[in-house]
Amino acid sequence: xxxxxxxxxFQVLKTGQSMTLQCAQDMNHNSMYWYRQDPGMGLRLIYYSxxxxxxxxxxxxxxxxxxxLNKREFSLRLESAAPSQTSVxxxxxxxxxxxxxxxxxxxxxxxVL
Amino acid sequence: QKEVEQNSGPLSVPEGAIASLxxxxxxxxxxxxxxxxxxxxxxPELIMSIYSxxxxxxxxxxxxxxxxxxxxxxxxxxxxxxxxxTYLCAVNRGTGGFKTIFGAGTRLFVxx
Numbered sequence: 186x187x188x189x190x191x192x193x194x195f196q197v198l199k200t201g202q203s204m205t206l207q208c209a210q211d212m213n214h215n216s217m218y219w220y221r222q223d224p225g226m227g228l229r230l231i232y233y234s235x236x237x238x239x240x241x242x243x244x245x246x247x248x249x250x251x252x253x254l255n256k257r258e259f260s261l262r263l264e265s266a267a268p269s270q271t272s273v274x275x276x277x278x279x280x281x282x283x284x285x286x287x288x289x290x291x292x293x294x295x296x297v298l
Numbered sequence: 299q300k301e302v303e304q305n306s307g308p309l310s311v312p313e314g315a316i317a318s319l320x321x322x323x324x325x326x327x328x329x330x331x332x333x334x335x336x337x338x339x340x341x342p343e344l345i346m347s348i349y350s351x352x353x354x355x356x357x358x359x360x361x362x363x364x365x366x367x368x369x370x371x372x373x374x375x376x377x378x379x380x381x382x383x384t385y386l387c388a389v390n391r392g393t394g395g396f397k398t399i400f401g402a403g404t405r406l407f408v409x410x
Contacts, residue, residue: 216396218398220400225306225402227304227400227401227402227403228342228386228388228400230398230400233396233398235394235396243397244399275341275342279396279398284347285330285347285390285395286332286344286347287332287344287388287398289341289342290341291341292341
């Protein structure tokens with residue numbers, strides 16, 4: 186039981202390059218999330234998927250797209266990376282009621298030069 | 299105004315003391331409230347959740363919620379050096395409560 190897995194763990198991109206961050210969970214959770222974390226900023230919600238087949242914007246969606254491929258997988262795509270997207274990206278899946286606990290992946294550290 | 303606000307700290311307390319962490323939120327329809335702990339370089343992990351007004355205790359941790367004042371707090375009794383971490387307050391809001399907003403976190407240092 187791996188929980189939430191993310192790939193890659195580290196990535197360096199040049200400005201304008203594209204890439205997809207992968208996330209998968211094996212806990213049969215309906216809801217999944219993508220966050221970014223910058224120093225002193227806490228976690229900021231990029232996109233979330235309340236259930237398979239639905240996605241919604243969070244606080245900072247600009248420059249990102251997401252795909253809920255199936256119940257297990259939720260990917261985040263940067264179409265044209267910018268230095269402002271340098272951050273640590275966390276994926277999370279959420280247990281249903283009553284706990285609503287979110288379980289986080291190990292994170293992807295992305296640097297855009 | 300941020301939706302979820304926390305004092306960034308650092309908050310420094312001696313070992314064995316009570317650490318008090320505070321959080322305010324702006325959206326009155328917020329439904330559920332969480333405290334996550336994050337060690338440096340690691341992922342956040344849930345330590346407490348609270349859904350109704352009042353206190354909720356779990357071991358050395360007590361969460362307090364006051365919806366009228368839009369205020370959530372976390373008390374850590376008998377603080378240990380291993381409690382040194384960043385504590386993130388989170389709020390579920392929006393349709394179905396699926397939209398989760400985090401505060402910026404409070405850094406806690408417990409001095410041995």
